[in-house]
Amino acid sequence: MVLSDRHHGITQLGMLMSHSRPRVSNDNPYSEALFRTVKYCPAWPTKGFTSLVAVRKWMLTFEHAYNKQHLHSGINFVTPADRHRGADAQRLADRKAVYERAKRLNPKRWSGDIRRWEATGSVSLNPGKPQEIERNKDAA
Template identity: 30%
Template sequence: MPAKGFHLYTALDLYSRKVVGWTVQHRQEKTIATRLIEQVIADQELNGHSVEVVHTDNGKVMTSHMMKDMLDEHGVQLSLIRPNVSNDNPFEESSHRTIKHHRYALETYDDIQHAQKVIGRIIDEYNNRDRHSGLNGYTPSEVYSGTWRDILEHRRAKETVYYATHPHRRPRPRKSVYKPPPKTVEINNGKPLAPETSSA
């Protein structure tokens, strides 16, 4: 995603929608992308998570031999979107739209340091403060870390107290309005992966 000549690379955790890796650079290059994804894999292991699949577009940066070799070394599968199918990577596309049109986003940036500072602030807000409707009102960080469970318990406890005080206001059926995040997140479940492409 260009920001006045700059390019934003992001890696998204599919389940939580959290941006788990990002960088702003002057150009698109396989070395930059490979190092970012490798760092993300290492960071996830430190956080008690594991990366099993990297789902991405068919661009030469992400399908380079360098990227494939690195993923093979870490036992990570490469999943490619199908050509000309825009909804094959909907969560990444959605996050990019959110970042691009965020309340802190700018039309232009003075230099790459300025772009990095602003984008860093946006991603911090996106991950830690902006509540997502697709996550039932939790932030990506809350879903990623599992702290949503405590938040859900607190919300439902307050709800119980409220309706105990105002029972006539309780809707029917008597189910809590507060829900956990979706149990599963899928992209094209059961559909074949795109044909492998070969890039230098």
């Protein structure tokens, strides 16, 4: 059966199935997260777009800024492009050195340790429940 072959391939990759349920906000978490991010972007035009070309131009500008300029809190304030290229570890090491130097130079300004500037582990949107992930591994 096509569905079971597809399901088997997806679970082998460690992915959870999407069942395309209507009115379920996390059915496609990646699309939902993108829609919300775009919708609340301060640069979103309040009066809409004048043409499809304008939409495409805006989205390309947004995508560039989001991936190559915006510092994401979920990955310790580096860009997704830095994370993808593996440049995040060096950026975070440099940042940690700056903070350590600042603390050494003026220890009275610090009440505790500096922020943790290590690279984050794996990141996902709406990660599955541990028992669901295990069930999918067993089914594979």
